[in-house]
Amino acid sequence: MYTVPDLRAHGGADAFLRNCASRAVLDLLTNKWVCLVIGALRPGTLRFGELRRRLDGITQKMLTQTLRDLERAGLVHRAVYPSVPPRVEYSLSPLGANVGGLMDAIRVWSETHIDDIRRAQEEYDRKAGEELQPV
Structure with a gap:
């Protein structure tokens, strides 16, 4: 069984500790819109309106x-x-491109396994709805 090494003694991060700064990174990356924005920008630069059209359901504020x-x-x-109106474009930085593969892998896994997840949820809900049977 694999256990995560305790890197604190070496000045490393340990996201399992409540005060570890890496938890803020995990919090950022586990946001669905972050995952989808990074995925939408992987092919290249997009303007705000193009991103909004690509990300069905996202509000302008979000x-x-x-x-x-x-x-x-x-x-x-x-x-x-500098133009009228100003033109603003968004692209991934090298760091964003680096995490982009991970975000794509999560998205693809989600798309591939949605039916498995739905079946498991339906089975769970079915069992939860049954009356308890004496043993």
Whole structure:
């Protein structure tokens, strides 16, 4: 059985500890919109409106906040061009491109296994709805 080594003695991060700063990174990356924005930007640069059309169901407010969070974390680059109206483009930074494969793998796994998850949920709900039987 694999156990995670305790890296604290070596100055490393340990996300299993409540005060570890790496938990903030996990919190950011486990947001569904973060996963989808990074995936949408993997093929290349997009403007805000293009991203919004690609991400069906995201609100303007949520897309704006997600892009700000990703830019602040160094995962997305925002380029503003002087025009009227200003043209703003978003692309993955090298760090964003690095995590992009992981985000795509999670998305693809989700798409591949949705039927398995649904079946398991239906079975769980069916069992939970049955009366308890004496042993």
